[in-house]
Amino acid sequence: MPVTDPSPPGGRKTRWWHHPWVKGGWVAAMALLIAWLVIPMYARGEYLFAMVTLILTGTGVYLFTNRRAYAWRYVYPGVAGMGLFVLFPLICTVAIAFTNYSSVHQLTYERARAVLLDRQLLSGTPYDFSLYPDGGQWRLVLTDPDGGGTLVTPSFSFTPGTERTLPLSRSDGPPAGERGTLRSITQHRQALSGLTLQLPDGTRLRMSSLRQFSRLRPLYIPGAGETLTDSGTGTVYRPNPATGFYQAVTANGGFGDDKLSPGYTVSVGWKNFLRVLQDQGIRQPFLAIFIWTLLFSFFTVIATVAIGMVLACVVQWEALKGRAVYRLLLILPYAVPSFISILIFKGLFNQSFGEINLMLQALFGIQPAWFNNPELARLMLVVVNSWLGYPYMMILCMGLLKSISDDLYEASAMDGAGPFQNFFLITLPLLIKPLTPLMIASFAFNFNNFVLIQLLTNGGPDRIGTATPAGYTDLLVSYTYRIAFEGGGGQDFGLAAAIATLIFLLVGGLAVLNLKASRMKFD
Known part of the structure; x- marks a missing residue:
């Protein structure tokens, strides 16, 4: 088988x-x-x-x-x-x-219109009400001002912070028991404010005072086309696609100054980018902050590489005793979370009580205003950022130094070269080439070093006479953040996004230029 x-x-x-x-x-x-x-x-x-x-x-x-x-x-x-x-x-x-997206223009047109149509207005003759306990719960009793008798809700419990709708039914009189006092109403005022009472004919009531409920009617009534009419004043509003608001319509059919909030998001084309280039209140701080961002990134990279390279050479020196201890101590700043180090430095540079100013006062009789003087604030940032960045460069250089052959130093020693000649003629040329990509990455990182600015200076001291919040120590990234979340008259996310787009293009362009300058090729 x-x-x-x-x-x-x-x-x-x-x-x-x-x-x-x-x-x-x-x-x-x-x-x-x-x-x-x-x-x-x-x-x-x-x-x-x-x-x-x-x-x-x-x-x-x-x-x-x-x-x-x-x-x-x-x-x-x-x-x-x-x-x-x-x-x-x-x-x-x-x-x-490319939009006007901001704190007052967050919604779509359909959603903004729906929000406006949902708004209600208290009107008509109010209904007097009383509060009656009912076996651990409560009931509302309203008196019809038109002589329709008494209206009573079913039993309910108070739940503050929630919106509820209770039906009203007609009754021969109030329920048995003692009526609640004004104190009871005051204690539950927040919960009562969240109640909507519905009459048998569908009319809704909301609390208008401690003793009364009033009828609700729509605040805005839709009209011809996309217009809205204020039911109280009769003002007609029409959507303005140029501003993203419902605006009052004038007698000649134009738009008035009266606007309805919330607005809605519309496309504005290149307006946000043109504001950066044409608005003096934005262009001037933008250019100044851009130049400072370049200088800050450049000097930070130079300082961290120089300090890290020198210290790496020192701790690799065979004649130095206790090299392991020095190496550990010098790497410690890299092990401590950066935000902790920044906050410690913020205390050290305090003008009145900081240890740095106490030492300067004792030695030279001066107390620099580190956070109020623009130049000193910028110097402080470079110093603190160099402290935070040099351990990384030192670790890299320590590894790269191992790859340099000892034969080069022995040959230079036979020629009578000293330590400085060895450093500038052998060590530096052999280290700078492999470090170039890391220096470019460090430059790009410091170009967007938001945490340092936010925790140490918050961009201050502030610039005067600018259309947007800006400071002398702001980098472009922190300047964008302040426009997006600290701007007066509405957080301007559209302008912040335009500046963020420019930052992306600038950083990308600088990276390409640096790569070409260092003769590196993309594979």
């Missing part, structure tokens, strides 16, 4: 998780998960996030279920992560730079 080989063609046994039914169930589960993620986003108007989620998850399901795309399974997580955490925020930032 012939023996049947249970193995499929090719000699491989089919695993249970490769069974078509198992794979089909897994795909169905992933499809349900994608729908559970995407549909609520789309329903809330988050179309961009819904599209990105659909693309990433759909692509992932396709790659992990199609054998032809097997090789892409190993690349996809990295590509998806780069797209989600690098490209997507970059695209969103650039997109925001």
Whole structure:
């Protein structure tokens, strides 16, 4: 009798998780998960996030279920992560730079209109009310001002901070028991303010005083086209696509100064970029801060490399006793979290009580105003940042020094060269070339060193006469942050995004120039 080989063609046994039914169930589960993620986003108007989620998850399901795309399974997580955490925020930032997005223009037009239409106005003759206890709960009793008798709510419990709607039903009189005092109403005022009472005819009431509820009516009534009419004043408002606000309509059909908040997001084209170039109150601090950012990054890189290289040569000196102890002590600043070191330096540089000023006062009789003088504040930043950065460069140089052959130093010693000649003619040329890419990376990092500025000086001292908040020690990144979150008259995210886009282009351009200057080529 012939023996049947249970193995499929090719000699491989089919695993249970490769069974078509198992794979089909897994795909169905992933499809349900994608729908559970995407549909609520789309329903809330988050179309961009819904599209990105659909693309990433759909692509992932396709790659992990199609054998032809097997090789892409190993690349996809990295590509998806780069797209989600690098490209997507970059695209969103650039997109925001072309809009008026700000603290007063956060909503879409449809959402802003819906918010305005949801606003209610208290009107009409108020209803007097009383509060009655009911077996551990409460009931509201209202008197109809039109002679319609007594209206009573069902029993309810007070839940502060929540909005509730209670129906009103007509009754022959108030419930049995003693009426609650004014003190009871005062104690539960917050919860009562969150109640909406609904009359049998559908009219809604809200609390208007400690003893009364009043009718609610829409504050704005939709009119012809997209207009809204104020039900109290009769003023007609029309959306202005140039400003992103509903604005009052004048007699000649133009727009008045009266605006309704919230506004909505509209496209403004290149307006934010032109503001940086044309608005004197923005252009002047922007250029000054840009120059200071370049100088800060340049001097920090030079200082950290110089200090780190010299100290690396010192701790590698064989004649130095206790090299391991010195090496450990010099690396300690790198082991301490930077924000702790920055806050310690902030105390050390305190003008009145800092140890640095106490020493300067004792030795030279001076107490510099480190945080109030622009030049001293900038010097302080370079000093502190050099302290934070030199251990990294020192560790790199210590490793690179091991790669330099001792034969070079022995040959130079035979020629009568001293330590300084060895350093400048052998050590420095052999170290600077491999350090160049790291120096470029350090320059780019310090170009965007937000933590140091925020914790040590917060950008101060402030500049006077600027249209946006700006300080003498602000870097471009901290200047952008202040525009986005500290701007007066509404946080201007659109302008901040435009400056962030310019920073990206500047840093990218400087990196390319540095790479070309160092004769490095992209492979």
